[in-house]
Every structure is written in structure tokens, then in C-alpha cells.
Amino acid sequence: MVASLLPIDQILLGDCLTMLAQLPAQSVDLIFADPPYNLQLRNELRRPDQTLVDGVDDAWDKFGDIQAYDAFTRAWLSECRRVLKASGTIWVIGSYHNIFRVGAIMMDLGFWILNDVIWHKTNPMPNFRGTRFQNATETLIWAKTSADQQTYTFNYHAMKHLNDDKQMQNVWRIPICTGAERIKVNGQKAHSTQKPEALLYRVILASSQPGDVVLDPFFGSGTTGAVAKKLGRHFIGIEQDPAYVAIARERIAAIPAPASAALLMTPSRREAPRVAFGELVAAGYVQVGERLYSRDRAVVAEVKADGHVVWNGVSGSIHAIAARAQGKPAYNGWEYWYVEDDAGRLASIDELRERYRAERLG
Amino acid sequence: MVASLLPIDQILLGDCLTMLAQLPAQSVDLIFADPPYNLQLRNELRRPDQTLVDGVDDAWDKFGDIQAYDAFTRAWLSECRRVLKASGTIWVIGSYHNIFRVGAIMMDLGFWILNDVIWHKTNPMPNFRGTRFQNATETLIWAKTSADQQTYTFNYHAMKHLNDDKQMQNVWRIPICTGAERIKVNGQKAHSTQKPEALLYRVILASSQPGDVVLDPFFGSGTTGAVAKKLGRHFIGIEQDPAYVAIARERIAAIPAPASAALLMTPSRREAPRVAFGELVAAGYVQVGERLYSRDRAVVAEVKADGHVVWNGVSGSIHAIAARAQGKPAYNGWEYWYVEDDAGRLASIDELRERYRAERLG
DNA sequence: CCAGATTTTGAATCTGCGG
DNA sequence: CCCGCAGATTCAAAATCTG
Structure with missing residues (x-):
């Protein structure tokens, strides 16, 4: 100002x-x-x-x-x-x-x-x-x-x-x-x-x-x-x-x-409104129990009601589980997980987040 | 000695x-x-x-x-x-x-x-x-x-x-x-x-x-x-x-x-100068807010200060938006977009780039 | 063996927010 | 102040792998 x-x-x-x-x-x-x-x-x-x-x-x-x-x-x-x-x-x-x-x-x-x-x-x-x-x-x-x-x-x-x-x-x-x-x-x-x-x-x-x-x-x-x-x-x-x-x-x-x-203006991704994965679940963009896949489908996790996911019996955030599944110290889960659409194709959860931001957050 | x-x-x-x-x-x-x-x-x-x-x-x-x-x-x-x-x-x-x-x-x-x-x-x-x-x-x-x-x-x-x-x-x-x-x-x-x-x-x-x-x-x-x-x-x-x-x-x-x-001796490499569309904007060859047209004027986009363009609310490089407007996976934006000159005629941005190269890059 | 795809790597002052 | 964690972030060239 x-x-x-x-x-x-x-x-x-x-x-x-x-x-x-x-x-x-x-x-x-x-x-x-x-x-x-x-x-x-x-x-x-x-x-x-x-x-x-x-x-x-x-x-x-x-x-x-x-x-x-x-x-x-x-x-x-x-x-x-x-x-x-x-x-x-x-x-x-x-x-x-x-x-x-x-x-x-x-x-x-x-x-x-x-x-x-x-x-x-x-x-x-x-x-x-x-x-x-x-x-x-x-x-x-x-x-x-x-x-x-x-x-x-x-x-x-x-x-x-x-x-x-x-x-x-x-x-x-x-x-x-x-x-x-x-x-x-x-x-x-x-x-x-x-x-x-x-x-x-x-x-x-x-x-x-x-x-x-x-x-x-x-x-x-x-x-x-x-x-x-x-x-x-x-x-x-x-x-x-x-x-x-x-x-x-x-x-x-x-x-x-x-x-x-x-x-x-060039909007920064850092300044985009933060969206918790749980918000997508609560809003119905992702269903409880739905499966999340890695890009090659080798890793599959299940969505919990609180927005955490379960993989191999381990529960955690999309980030924590993506990191763990790859043996890395940290990872951005938004870029790791995909959901399957009606036609059986994989769609990135980052795209879901984009749609959520556009439709719900203006 | x-x-x-x-x-x-x-x-x-x-x-x-x-x-x-x-x-x-x-x-x-x-x-x-x-x-x-x-x-x-x-x-x-x-x-x-x-x-x-x-x-x-x-x-x-x-x-x-x-x-x-x-x-x-x-x-x-x-x-x-x-x-x-x-x-x-x-x-x-x-x-x-x-x-x-x-x-x-x-x-x-x-x-x-x-x-x-x-x-x-x-x-x-x-x-x-x-x-x-x-x-x-x-x-x-x-x-x-x-x-x-x-x-x-x-x-x-x-x-x-x-x-x-x-x-x-x-x-x-x-x-x-x-x-x-x-x-x-x-x-x-x-x-x-x-x-x-x-x-x-x-x-x-x-x-x-x-x-x-x-x-x-x-x-x-x-x-x-x-x-x-x-x-x-x-x-x-x-x-x-x-x-x-x-x-x-x-x-x-x-x-x-x-x-x-x-x-x-290391032979010197002569590289053709690569020109980003943003350079034309920065140099005033294209104005911020100016309109870019497809050849048939059916598609119209607006120029941003950072060299991206906006079309139908979507922002991206001249290449990305040209591709998107045509439903193609990729396209060379230099060949797609035109600006209107003072007489109302369309001029290719590729010609602008040529002029920029000649006048500014020697 | 070759072409194409994938992986590796480099003098780098390298995040931000909430509790 | 510290700690924890969400999540944003890479390019050219060489080396290595794959079919």
C-alpha cells in the first residue's frame, strides 16, 4: 500500500x-x-x-x-x-x-x-x-x-x-x-x-x-x-x-x-489458495474409498474420510505416502497421484484441485 | 625469459x-x-x-x-x-x-x-x-x-x-x-x-x-x-x-x-539468436493489451506484460494457446498469430520477429 | 551396434506458514 | 524461538540403459 x-x-x-x-x-x-x-x-x-x-x-x-x-x-x-x-x-x-x-x-x-x-x-x-x-x-x-x-x-x-x-x-x-x-x-x-x-x-x-x-x-x-x-x-x-x-x-x-x-500480473503458484486434499473429499470431488494410482499404476492407495490415504496398511497425507512409496524424504503428492475416470483413464489429482479452485473458490 | x-x-x-x-x-x-x-x-x-x-x-x-x-x-x-x-x-x-x-x-x-x-x-x-x-x-x-x-x-x-x-x-x-x-x-x-x-x-x-x-x-x-x-x-x-x-x-x-x-582450438559455435515473444513485448514491438488474431480472425487473444497471451480466460505462451485454440497437441505460435497494423491489415508476428532480429540483434 | 529413451549431474549464499 | 509439514521447484549435456 x-x-x-x-x-x-x-x-x-x-x-x-x-x-x-x-x-x-x-x-x-x-x-x-x-x-x-x-x-x-x-x-x-x-x-x-x-x-x-x-x-x-x-x-x-x-x-x-x-x-x-x-x-x-x-x-x-x-x-x-x-x-x-x-x-x-x-x-x-x-x-x-x-x-x-x-x-x-x-x-x-x-x-x-x-x-x-x-x-x-x-x-x-x-x-x-x-x-x-x-x-x-x-x-x-x-x-x-x-x-x-x-x-x-x-x-x-x-x-x-x-x-x-x-x-x-x-x-x-x-x-x-x-x-x-x-x-x-x-x-x-x-x-x-x-x-x-x-x-x-x-x-x-x-x-x-x-x-x-x-x-x-x-x-x-x-x-x-x-x-x-x-x-x-x-x-x-x-x-x-x-x-x-x-x-x-x-x-x-x-x-x-x-x-x-x-x-x-503473473499469478504465482505459491500464492494460489491452499487446498487441503480433505477438502476435495468433503466436496465430493474424490470419494471415500476411491483408489489413487501412481502414474504407472504400480502404487495404489485408498482414500480415507479425513483426507489421508492408506497404502500397504500405512496411513498418511498424500505427500507422506507418495514420499514413502518412492523411498524419498519428501514429495509433492499433488503431482504423484491419479484417479481413474469413467472411461478408465487416469486423471491427475492436481487437475481436480484446479477444477475445485475454479468452481468453488472463484 | x-x-x-x-x-x-x-x-x-x-x-x-x-x-x-x-x-x-x-x-x-x-x-x-x-x-x-x-x-x-x-x-x-x-x-x-x-x-x-x-x-x-x-x-x-x-x-x-x-x-x-x-x-x-x-x-x-x-x-x-x-x-x-x-x-x-x-x-x-x-x-x-x-x-x-x-x-x-x-x-x-x-x-x-x-x-x-x-x-x-x-x-x-x-x-x-x-x-x-x-x-x-x-x-x-x-x-x-x-x-x-x-x-x-x-x-x-x-x-x-x-x-x-x-x-x-x-x-x-x-x-x-x-x-x-x-x-x-x-x-x-x-x-x-x-x-x-x-x-x-x-x-x-x-x-x-x-x-x-x-x-x-x-x-x-x-x-x-x-x-x-x-x-x-x-x-x-x-x-x-x-x-x-x-x-x-x-x-x-x-x-x-x-x-x-x-x-x-575450440571452434566457436554460431547460434541463431532465439527470440522469446516476451522480448518483442519488452521492446515495444507489441503492446501490452494488444490483440493477436488468427489468420481468419476467428480467434482473438490479448497480450500480457510477461509475454504470455490470454484467450477465452486461458493464459499461456503463444505456442500453447495457438495449439489449444486449434485442439492440437502443439503448434508454432509464430506462424499462427497476426497483429493489426494502422491500416487494419494483418501482419504476422513472425515478420515482427524478423524485424526485431534485424534491428536489435544485428 | 545403433538409435532413442532415461538417468545423472553441476562453485547454490535456493521456502513459508502455523502452532 | 523452534518444530513440523504442506507443497513448489530444473536445464543442458553427458552418461547410461533399452530395444
Whole structure:
């Protein structure tokens, strides 16, 4: 739920640390942070045809020394940890110039890393000098607030669906932000490190629910806000440059209202209403005395009135008996047992449960 | 050149720090280090079929606390920096459990990072619990001894040739070590974390010359020595476990005199980029809530944010719903569904995929 | 002996709720 | 806090088995 005092769907103009300090503790569900990378470019870089590469030389990426960068990193990450709900998670993106320092500081502050996710760019800039491997990646760290944190949002099945129904890996092949998506002002890049919406799409879809509040303390051109709005999430942005704020406001305002909530959700099997096997018996979906079969019919059990089953004289839950019949320490009985229909075919009791849920539990 | 007092092509049995201290300063050309990752596994892990995962529970991966791990890391990296020639470079491999600490300490000691290289495993272990993204990577840091170091070995063209004559990226798709290459003792893994030779092949071929000395302070089963010998380099291994030393000695002794490098090369596999329908949604080629039509418009489905579609209240992949709508066991959804363009004409989603591939995947 | 089916396995910080 | 238990959860490649 949204706390009433939160500056929902707003961009706060000001210094990152100052503005973070004004947010209440444990108030946001998700944080995405794209901090300065502290690039240390020594000279201008030219392509083989001698044209100049337009690199990052913004004032916001200049720090006195590495200690100053560490201190700044520790400060904003500490504030983020305070502001994050107990159930929340944080994403931080960086490159090899800064991500190791960021990751070590996150661990020192108590964050517990869930994954390092590799953004593998499909169209990275070449290494013009032939002096190193082509740098085609940036790294995202996804973490919860502590090792002991019990629950956090991970829309496992949404990610699996996005990936052709196979478990999604921690390597994401996504193009850099170019073309119509890249915001330009007078023909120039409006922001030197604008992130692609496809990247935020995965971050937000994976680790938040519709209606959640997503905080981005380095809002820049507003990609986080734009995708949050498209996916029916609220956002809070912090940005110190008025020009970026103006660009982001205009960008987000132009986005139409999100699609219907149902299309934004991927229900988790874990959150489906729990059904005890005994409920199926009580409701007549399974009869007392009816036989349950393993898939190959080698194991046969009998249903008791209390929802337990009897096999070889042993009584127990569908799970306990399925485990015992296979000599395993545990087993999900819903996937093990079948009943015989009128035509003599086997039907899974998991399908019966699905039918019960649809017909009786809405 | 090889210093005469160096213990060339030998495995030194003993503690890593003690043995490193005995090596002369600026004496080796390349270091590859695979230190303990300090995994902190809390419970046993079982696969969905209840079989037990044989995890890493070796004594050598146990540290008192994170400070002890940092101190150890700083100590062996300092020694490595002393032992490395002014023209040498170092590789360190790790996972998200330790690589951020290792990277930060390397920077603190004065190492200058050249690349972070992602080992993208082609056959990683799944996340059996569905609680995170499948962890399919390990990270290598490649660094020179200081920012001011002028020269170092990088066989740019050898890498380019390995990669179908295109500049090699910092993402390497290599299988984990299995099959005949995986050393077994009494049918059990001889070492719990044996690295594939293909990985060391790239490391050594990229950053050393034939005749150079490659040092590995955590020698383990001796993959570094085996590949160094095959590629005509000298090695020095340090290993504290006599059992591992025996295994590595036998392994390396069985390797014949170096063959021509060309015979050892792993041909790079070119894979046609697989595109999930969800990618088109994430990239805005199809909108959330947009309608998909069968060719005759008799079947209409709606697009969800996760790339599944909804038809008659049933949700599933484009393939599953296309099959279901036709009463078939399976169907290729790419050939079944169409979207309506601005002029009201139907356009195949397969054409959209083609356009996406051309525009986004190069 | 071969093709196809089945089983095995891997550096993993891997559950949640109620009593 | 601990304990018990329902029940959700896997992919690619190699090895082994079967017909």
C-alpha cells in the first residue's frame, strides 16, 4: 500500500543524499539505482577513422579520489537501506570501474546479494585500439536488505514466461538505447548514459507488484519512471539537474495510462489458495474409498474420510505416502497421484484441485 | 625469459602465502588465481525430484568471518603483485559471493583493471527453488599491476581468430567441466570446482607468449598447468593439499609435448539468436493489451506484460494457446498469430520477429 | 551396434506458514 | 524461538540403459 505522505509519481529536484534523507524509513518497495560510474578517462578517444567518440565527461561523474567515491557510495546506499521496506529489494547497475566497490560496500552495509545480473549488450561499442576485449557488458547487483530477510517479491513465472517458458538466467541480451527511444535535444544526446526501457522492464516486472512504489535516486532521463508507469507501478525520482527533470517530466507525461491490471500480473503458484486434499473429499470431488494410482499404476492407495490415504496398511497425507512409496524424504503428492475416470483413464489429482479452485473458490 | 632460480614446471606443496613469499620479486609473466569463493551455504539443497545436490563444503572454503576473508585476499594479492613482472598481468576468477570484495581490494592495492570477463556457462545448474535468476556466470577480473604500466601482452589477433575474425568480447560462452575432462577418484569428483580447460586456454593464449611463466597460487587439480603445457608455456603451481598435488602431477605428466596450437582450438559455435515473444513485448514491438488474431480472425487473444497471451480466460505462451485454440497437441505460435497494423491489415508476428532480429540483434 | 529413451549431474549464499 | 509439514521447484549435456 502507498503511504499517504510519500511523494508518489513525482520527481524531486535536489541532491540525492538530501532528498533521500527526507523520505520515511521502510517506505518503498523497490529501488533501482544507476549511480555515477566514476569513469577515469585519461585522454580523448578517437575511432580508426579519427572521428571523436562522445564519451562521458559530465561534472556529475567527477570525484576527488577513490575515497570520496566510496564515502558517497556508502552514504546513498545507507539511506536506501533505511528507506527500503523490510520486504523490498534493490538493484544497482555499474561497470567494472565502480561495481566492485559498490558491491563490497553493499555487503558491508548488510545487503545480501541475490544475483549479479549481466546486461550483455547486443550492440556494444568496439575496442578501437585492439588493446583489450570488447567491453560488452554492464553488471547489475540485485540484493535484499539482509541475509535474514524472509520474503521478497520475485515474479518467477513472469520471468519464465518472458523467456519462452524456461527459467530466466542472470544474463540479459538487450540492445543499448538508440533510435527513437534515445531522447535528443537539438540533435544531441539529452543524457550520456540513458538506459534502455527493456532493461527496466525486466527489473520492475521481476521484483515488484502493480501498485508498488519504485524509487530511483539517480533519475536522469526518467527511464525508471517511464517503465514504472507503463507497468502500473508508482515511482519516486530524485534528480539534481533541472534540465534532466524537465526532460523526464515531459517524457513520462506523454505515456498513456497503463493496460488493465490483469494483463500486468503473473499469478504465482505459491500464492494460489491452499487446498487441503480433505477438502476435495468433503466436496465430493474424490470419494471415500476411491483408489489413487501412481502414474504407472504400480502404487495404489485408498482414500480415507479425513483426507489421508492408506497404502500397504500405512496411513498418511498424500505427500507422506507418495514420499514413502518412492523411498524419498519428501514429495509433492499433488503431482504423484491419479484417479481413474469413467472411461478408465487416469486423471491427475492436481487437475481436480484446479477444477475445485475454479468452481468453488472463484 | 625464465629466471634460473624459479621452480619452473613444478607444483609447490604448501600454504599459498608461505610459498608465494619464497618466490623472487618480478619473476613471473602471468598469474591465474582461482581463490576460495567463501560460499555461505545454509542448508542442503534438493532438486525437484528430491535428489541431493553435491555442493561445495570443503574445509578450504571456510573462513571465520568476512574480515578474515578480506585479510587473506589482501595478503595473497599483495604477494602476487610483488611477484609479477612489470610487464605482467593477473586474472582472478570468482562469483558474486566474493568477486566484489576481490575487485575492490585489487583496486586498493594499485592493480588497474583491463576487463571484467564474464564466463557464461552453456550448461549451468538451474535454480531449483525458483527463488532467483538462474546463476549462469562467473566473473574474471583481468588487470595490470598499475595504471602507469605501459606494456602488457595481449594477443589481440589470436583472440580475434578464435572468434570468427571478429573482435572478441568480454563474454565467453564455455561449458562447465564435465565428461572425460572431469577428473574422478573412485567415481567421485576429485575436486569440487575443477575449471574447464577451454577457459584457461583463452586466458593463457590471450595474455602470454610461448616460453612465459604462468603462476597459479591455487593450483587445485592443475588445469592451469595442463593448459600451459599444451600451449608451450611454463607453469608454477602452489597447492596445500597433497591429494590435489598428486592428481595434478599425474594429470600434467600424461600430457604429451605441446602440439600445434591450431589443433587445440575450440571452434566457436554460431547460434541463431532465439527470440522469446516476451522480448518483442519488452521492446515495444507489441503492446501490452494488444490483440493477436488468427489468420481468419476467428480467434482473438490479448497480450500480457510477461509475454504470455490470454484467450477465452486461458493464459499461456503463444505456442500453447495457438495449439489449444486449434485442439492440437502443439503448434508454432509464430506462424499462427497476426497483429493489426494502422491500416487494419494483418501482419504476422513472425515478420515482427524478423524485424526485431534485424534491428536489435544485428 | 545403433538409435532413442532415461538417468545423472553441476562453485547454490535456493521456502513459508502455523502452532 | 523452534518444530513440523504442506507443497513448489530444473536445464543442458553427458552418461547410461533399452530395444
